[in-house]
Amino acid sequence: MTKSSKGQNIELDPERVAANGLLSRRHLLSAALGGAGLAMARPVIGQEPGINLEIPAWSKAPGPGTSPYGSRSAHAQLERQSGFGNPLYPGGGASRSPLQHLQGTITPNSLHFERHHAGIPAIDPAGHKLVIHGLVRQPLVFDYEDLLKYQMVSKTYFLECSGNSGALLYGGNPDGTAQSLHGLVSCAEWTGIPLSVLLEEAGLLPDARWIAAVGADAASMGRSIPLGKAMDDSLLALFQNGEPVRPEQGYPMRLFNPGWEGNTSVKWLTQIKVTRNPLQFRDETSKYTDTLPDRTSLQFTFPMDVKSLITSPSGQMRVTQRDIYRVTGIAWSGAGSIRRVEVSADGGQTWGDALIESQQLDKALVRFSIPWRWNGAPAVLQSRATDSAGNVQPTRDAVIAAKGTINRYHNPCIQSWGVNTAGEVTNVYV
Amino acid sequence: MYTFRRMLKASTLAACSAAVLVSTAQEQVKLGQAITEVSLAEFNLIAEPSGTGFPAGSGTAQQGRTIFENRCALCHGSNGEGNSDATVLVGGNMQSAETPLRTVGSYWPYASTVFDFIRRAMPANAPKSLTDEETYQVAAYVLYLNGLVAEDEIMNAQTLPQVRMPNAEGFIDRSHIQ
Numbered sequence: 001m002t003k004s005s006k007g008q009n010i011e012l013d014p015e016r017v018a019a020n021g022l023l024s025r026r027h028l029l030s031a032a033l034g035g036a037g038l039a040m041a042r043p044v045i046g047q048e049p050g051i052n053l054e055i056p057a058w059s060k061a062p063g064p065g066t067s068p069y070g071s072r073s074a075h076a077q078l079e080r081q082s083g084f085g086n087p088l089y090p091g092g093g094a095s096r097s098p099l100q101h102l103q104g105t106i107t108p109n110s111l112h113f114e115r116h117h118a119g120i121p122a123i124d125p126a127g128h129k130l131v132i133h134g135l136v137r138q139p140l141v142f143d144y145e146d147l148l149k150y151q152m153v154s155k156t157y158f159l160e161c162s163g164n165s166g167a168l169l170y171g172g173n174p175d176g177t178a179q180s181l182h183g184l185v186s187c188a189e190w191t192g193i194p195l196s197v198l199l200e201e202a203g204l205l206p207d208a209r210w211i212a213a214v215g216a217d218a219a220s221m222g223r224s225i226p227l228g229k230a231m232d233d234s235l236l237a238l239f240q241n242g243e244p245v246r247p248e249q250g251y252p253m254r255l256f257n258p259g260w261e262g263n264t265s266v267k268w269l270t271q272i273k274v275t276r277n278p279l280q281f282r283d284e285t286s287k288y289t290d291t292l293p294d295r296t297s298l299q300f301t302f303p304m305d306v307k308s309l310i311t312s313p314s315g316q317m318r319v320t321q322r323d324i325y326r327v328t329g330i331a332w333s334g335a336g337s338i339r340r341v342e343v344s345a346d347g348g349q350t351w352g353d354a355l356i357e358s359q360q361l362d363k364a365l366v367r368f369s370i371p372w373r374w375n376g377a378p379a380v381l382q383s384r385a386t387d388s389a390g391n392v393q394p395t396r397d398a399v400i401a402a403k404g405t406i407n408r409y410h411n412p413c414i415q416s417w418g419v420n421t422a423g424e425v426t427n428v429y430v
Numbered sequence: 431m432y433t434f435r436r437m438l439k440a441s442t443l444a445a446c447s448a449a450v451l452v453s454t455a456q457e458q459v460k461l462g463q464a465i466t467e468v469s470l471a472e473f474n475l476i477a478e479p480s481g482t483g484f485p486a487g488s489g490t491a492q493q494g495r496t497i498f499e500n501r502c503a504l505c506h507g508s509n510g511e512g513n514s515d516a517t518v519l520v521g522g523n524m525q526s527a528e529t530p531l532r533t534v535g536s537y538w539p540y541a542s543t544v545f546d547f548i549r550r551a552m553p554a555n556a557p558k559s560l561t562d563e564e565t566y567q568v569a570a571y572v573l574y575l576n577g578l579v580a581e582d583e584i585m586n587a588q589t590l591p592q593v594r595m596p597n598a599e600g601f602i603d604r605s606h607i608q
Contacts, residue, residue, distance in 0.1 A: 088505045088513060090555055118557065132462065133470055140462030149459050201460050212476055218557045220475055220550035226605050273476055278605065280479050280540045282547040286532070289601065295524045297537075300605035406529050 017352030091119015096183025137203030494571030535576030
């Protein structure tokens with residue numbers, strides 16, 4: 001027996017944890033162990049005479065040998081999705097991670113989302129400088145080779161653009177996919193030097209309250225970061241998933257502010273000016289500010305909210321099986337770790353706890369799953385995350401009630417995927 | 431076994447010097463090279479609301495008109511009307527019934543940002559190709575197109591950051607939420 005959000009009691013069989021076919025998260029495991037799982041009604045190979053499993057061609061001839069740089073299988077050609085280049089916005093734009101085709105929690109470097117304001121600079125690290133100046137005892141300049149000699153830390157963190165999922169606030173987009181609607185989030189292991197170490201080397205003066213971080217791209221993109229964050233867990237990231245940070249992620253070095261809106265993690269970092277006040281760069285005034293219904297605007301909305309998303313099944317996929325379907329997705333929070341993910345198959349009336357399949361690291365993606373037995377009737381799949389600070393992912397209605405629809409940043413709302421009787425999955429609003 | 435014992439010995443040795451190792455674990459190399467603020471004059475493009483960081487020079491909108499025509503109008507239109515949401519530079523009203531158009535004139539809280547942004551990022555097809563003088567002139571022109579300064583008003587390190595922006599009071603600082 002479980003309680004629906006409307007308060008009525010719903011009878012469930014022991015395996016069912018919520019209405020419309022959601023099963024206990026233990027189900028997939030017990031089925032694998034030959035336990036109480038449903039028998040999969042598939043024919044036995046070899047029952048019909050003449051059907052034999054054969055040795056495939058690739059097992060009969062040696063393949064190519066080693067290579068200096070690996071590449072993916074010709075059968076697994078995942079791609080980022082980006083708009084066409086705009087000649088009037090040279091190098092500008094974004095590309096999105098193919099979330100619906102990824103598993104686990106780490107985004108491969110080639111598929112990490114991108115957002116550039118003036119393209120990717122071709123930086124020779126030998127000519128790149130990192131300057132720290134302003135309210136410091138001694139302004140300093142650092143070379144790349146020297147920075148490689150510092151002690152480093154490695155942390156797995158998500159990075160999300162604060163414009164991610166913004167389209168949901170406008171409605172529309174029935175054709176949207178997990179990638180096109182939510183693909184501005186990725187997760188990697190970032191290795192680098194705690195920014196505090198470098199700031200302390202320069203020596204902070206008593207009036208220091210903020211840092212201004214500027215990149216070496218053609219836009220010299222800048223953001224102001226409160227000193228508290230910079231001295232807490234901000235990194236000067238030099239490596240991404242073990243290899244030098246990719247050019248589109250800031251090679252040879254980027255700022256990384258864990259849990260904060262992606263734009264603050266300034267790529268191609270070349271200048272840190274320690275200041276008393278924020279600098280009021282264009283990308284913290286004209287952009288990346290959230291206008292409310294009363295027409296005031298929130299400035300410096302830094303942490304990303306608790307959020308989750310079902311990646312399978314998701315927009316433009318098709319559910320074909322009537323037996324157990326592994327509903328899976330990702331969850332994350334800028335306020336800490338993910339404690340719980342619930343899934344609903346009836347548009348948020350009843351919820352069942354999903355299994356967290358991955359480590360539950362601070363400010364990193366987790367992977368969740370829950371078994372679902374689709375009965376062929378229309379269904380609406382949703383997921384809802386709770387973080388270690390107790391924040392619960394809000395509905396779309398709640399986000400719109402709180403922040404209106406003028407705002408286009410920081411939308412953490414619950415995604416609803418509608419499944420019709422043909423099994424086709426679309427973005428729906430409930 | 432021999433190797434194992436050698437390893438043991440090595441690790442005992444390491445244990446003896448562990449005090450040194452552990453303490454150095456917190457200590458970092460210090461490889462930053464001292465540099466003077468003066469030597470950053472060309473490198474540092476930050477122009478602050480307080481006026482700090484604005485270069486010498488000055489300009490008026492009158493002087494900026496031709497530069498705007500030649501270097502900016504391709505993407506921003508002759509009158510700053512733009513060719514997309516991203517490139518519209520004028521107009522808008524934060525109190526309009528529909529989704530308000532947010533531009534330099536209707537939205538930006540600080541005039542200093544106009545100079546700072548143009549100097550670092552515009553024109554988008556040739557950033558940092560304007561002289562400081564030209565940047566003052568064209569920034570004055572953008573402010574003029576928005577009705578924020580007169581055509582012959584001189585914009586310099588003192589006057590430009592002082593230009594009153596209509597939506598200056600429209601922002602709520604949330605930087606304390608971290």
